[in-house]
Amino acid sequence: MNAPFNARLATSPDVFASVLGPDAASRDSYRRAMMQAVDVALENAHVHDRPYAGNRLEDLMGLVDSIEPFPDTGLGTATIIDEVGRLAVRHALAVSHPRAVAHLHCPVAVPALAAEALISVTNQSLDSWDQSPFATLVEERVVRWLAAEAGLGEAASGSFTSGASQSNMTALHLAAERCGLAARHTGVIFTSAHAHFSVVKSARILGFAADAVVTVDVDSEGRMRPEALSAGIEKAIQAGRPVVAIVATAGTTDLGAIDPLEAIADLADRHGIFLHVDAAYGGGLLFSRHKKRLAGLERARSIALDFHKMLFQPISCGVLLVADKADFLPLGMKADYLNPEEAVFEGAPNLVEHSFQTTRRADALKVLMTARALGRDGLDALICRTLENASAAAEAVTARAYLELARQPSLSTVVFRTVSASSPEDADEKTNRIRARLFETGVAALATTVLDGRVHFKLTLLNPRSTPDVVNRVLDAIGDVAKDMETNNAD
Template identity: 45%
Template sequence: MRSHLLNDTTAELYRSSVTEGVERVAAQLATTTRPFTGVTPDALAPAIDAVDLDAPLHDTIAVLDELQDVYLRDAVYFHHPRYLAHLNCPVVIPAVLGEAILSAVNSSLDTWDQSAGGTLIERKLVDWTAARIGLGPTADGVFTSGGSQSNLQALLMARQEAKTDSLDRLRVFASEAAHFSVQKSASLLGLPPQAVVPIPVDRTKRMQTLALAAEMERCRKDGLVPMAVVATAGTTDFGSIDPLPEIAALCDRYGTWMHVDAAYGCGLLVSPKHRDRLDGIERADSVTVDYHKSFFQPVSSSAVLVRDRATLRHATYHAEYLNPRRTVAERIPNQVDKSLQTTRRFDALKLWMTLRVMGADGIGSLFDEVCDLARRGWELLAADPRFDVVVEPQLSTLVYRYVPAAVTDPAEIDRANLYARKALFASGDAVVAGTKVGDRQYLKFTLLNPETTLDDLTAVLDLIAGHAEQYLGDTLDRAS
C-alpha cells in the first residue's frame, strides 16, 4: 500500500490520478444544466449504503466511476446561475489551483517548523486585510474555519478584556437579525442565557442605535457590564449593514468592545463602487471576514482580525512539544499562538493565488456585479404585483414572498410559499432559500454568482408562482 503515499517515487501516479479526477469534474461542470437533480435522500441513500468500505476497489478509475453515482451526478452545484439559495459562491480558478497545491503539500499552519513560507503568506494576507479595513498599525489576526469560529474568538477576547470576574454580569448586544453564532458563542464562553441582548431593527433591518443606547445605559444602571456589541455588516437574511459609525460612538462612550461580523459584507473591502457602505468598520476592535462568501473562495477561507494584536494573547497556550515559551523570545512566528485551532490547513494560499492572478479590483468587481443585480432584482419584485419584497438590498440578498390575488389567509399563503420552494428544489430547476419575517414564511434569493442574470431571476419567479398556484389550485379542488 506504500504505492499510494505521495512522495518522490509516486509523483507520476499523483499526476495521473489528479488529472483523471479533474477531468471528471470538468466534464460534470460542462454538462450540468441544472443546479440540482432533485434527488431525494431516500433515493440516494441505497447507492451509498451499498458501498462496502471494507472491500476497496483498488483502482482509481473504478472509484471515480462509483463517485459519479454517489456524489458528482447529484451534487448541488453552486456555479449554476439558478442556484440562488444560501451564502455559497461560485469559486475562482486560481483559488481552486491553490486548494490543489495546499492539499498535496499539506502544510500545517500551527507552527513555523510545519509550514515555513505558509506562515509568512498567511501573515501577509492578515496584514493586507487589516489595512483594507483600516484597523491601524497594531492590528493582527489569524485565519479560521469560518464566521462562527471567528465570532467565537472575537467574543472570547471581549470577555477576557471585560473588567469583571463575574460572567453573570456580562452582556452582549446584537441586532435581532444577527447571526445565531453570537448566541452559540456566548453559551460556549459560559455566559448565562440572558447575556445576549437582542436589539430591534428598523424597517431596513439595521440595528436601531437609539434602542442600543437605551439598553447599554440600562445595563450600566443595573450594575451589569456591557461586554461587547456585535454589529453586523451583512446579515444572513437581508444583507443589512448596521450603522457602524453610530455603534462605534456608543462603544467608545461605554468602554465596550466593538465586534463587526462582516462575514458576508467583507466583499465590500475590495469593491471599486461600494466600499463606503462599510464606513465605520475601521473603528472596530475585531472583525470577522469570510473570504469563502464574497471573495469567491472555496470553503474554508476566513479570518478574524483585531485592532490590538495584544488581545490575541487570550488564545495563547504553550506546549513544550509544539510552541514552547522560548520560541517567543527567539521571534519564531508560530500561528498557534493566535488561534483556537492547533492543526490548521493553509487556506490562506487560495486567497494569495487569487490576488496574485486577479487582483483585489478583479474580486471586488465580481461582488459589485451581484450587488447591482440585487438592486435590479428588487426593482423587478417591487413592480410585480404577485410578490411582496421586504427591503431594498444593501448587499445581494432579496427576501420576498408570493402573494396570490385571490387568497387572503396568511397561513395559506405561507403554505403556498413553502410548497413552491420544496417543489422547485425537487424539480432541480433552481434552488432558493426560505426564511421567516415575523411569523410569516418568505423566500430568499442570495445572489453571489456574477453569471446570474435578471432573466434568470424572472424565470425563477415565474416557476415559483406556477408551483404556488398549483398548490392553491389543488387545495381548492380538495376542499370542493
C-alpha cells in the same frame, strides 16, 4: 487466522504508491488521480443543466448506503474516483449554477481552486513555523494586507478561521478575557435582533449566562438602532452588569443590512466597550468601489470576514482581525513539543497562539492567489455585478403582481413573498411547498426565511452569472407552480 503482514501486502502491490512521496510511482499516481478527478468534475457538474439533479432524499440515502466504505481488498484509486467521485459531483448542489440562489454559498474562483490543490498536496499545518515555513509567512502577509484594507493600525493582527462562527466565538472569548472571569456569569453582550445565530451559540459555548446576549431593536431596513443600544447599555450599567461586547453586523444574513457602524463605535468608545463587527457577508464591499459603505469598520476592536461568501473562495475560508495583537494574549499557551519557551528558530512567527485551533490549513494562500490573479479591478467587477443583479431582481419582483418585495436589497439578497388570497398560514405553507417543488425538479435552488412573522422566499445572488434573465426564469417558475397548486386545490 490473519495472513502474515508481508503476505497481505503482496495482494496490493500499489498500496505504497497511493501515499504521495518523492518516488516516481507515487508522483505518477498523484498526477493520474488529479487529472481523473478534474475530468470527473467537469463531465458530471451541470450534466443536467440544473442546480440539483432532482434526486429525492430517500433515493440518495439508498445510493449512499449501498457503498461499502471499507472492503477487505481495496478497489484502487481510479475505480473509486470514477465510482464515488462521479456520484459525489453529479448529486451535489451545483453552487456555480446561476439558478443556485439559496444560501450565502458562492461559486468559486479558478485561482482559488488551483490554490486548494496546492494547499492539500503540501498539507501544511500552521501550528508551528517549522511545519509551514512559507505558508506561515503568507498568512502573516495576507493578514497585514487585510488589516490595512479594513483601516486598522500598525498594531493589528489576525488569524484565519473556518468562518464567521469561529471568528465570532473567538472575538467574544477575547472580549470576555478582557473583562475578567466574573463577566461570563453576569456580563451582557449586545447585538442586533437580526444578528447571526452564532453570537448566541458562541455565548453558550463560552459559558455566559443564559440571558447574556441582549438583542437590540432594528429599524425598518433591519439595521441596529443606536438609540436602542444606548438605552440598553445604560440599563445594564444601572443593573451592575458589565458590558462585555457589542457585536455589530455588516451584512445580515437575510436582508444584507449594515448596522450604523459609526454611531455604534461612538457608543463603544464612550463606554469603553469591546466592539466586534461581524462583516462575514458585507465585508466583501472592502474589495469594491462600495467600500465607503463600511465607514466605521476601522474603529472596531475585532472584525470577522468570510471569503467563502462574497469573495468566491472554496469553503472554508474566514479570518478574524484584531486592532491590537495584544488581544490574542489569552490564547497563548506553551507546549514543549510545539513552541518551546526558548525558541529554536529565532524570530519565527508562532501562529498557534492566535487561534482556538492547533492544526490549521493554509487557507490564506487561496486568498492571496485569487487577489493577485484578479486584482482590485477584477474583484470589483465581480462584486458589483452581484449587487446589480440583486437590484434588477428586486425590480423584477416588483413588476409581478403575484409577488411582493419585502425590502429593497442592501447587498445581494432579495426577500419577497407571493401575494395570496388565502390565510397567512396557508400562504406560508404554500411558499415552503413551492421551494421544495423547484428544488426537487431541478428548476432552482432558492431559500425561504421568516421576516415579520411570515415565510418569505430569498434569492441570494452571489453568482455574477445570476443575471436578470436567469432570475426572471426563477420568478416565472414560482408563479407557474403557485398556479398549479391553486388549480389542484380547486379540483
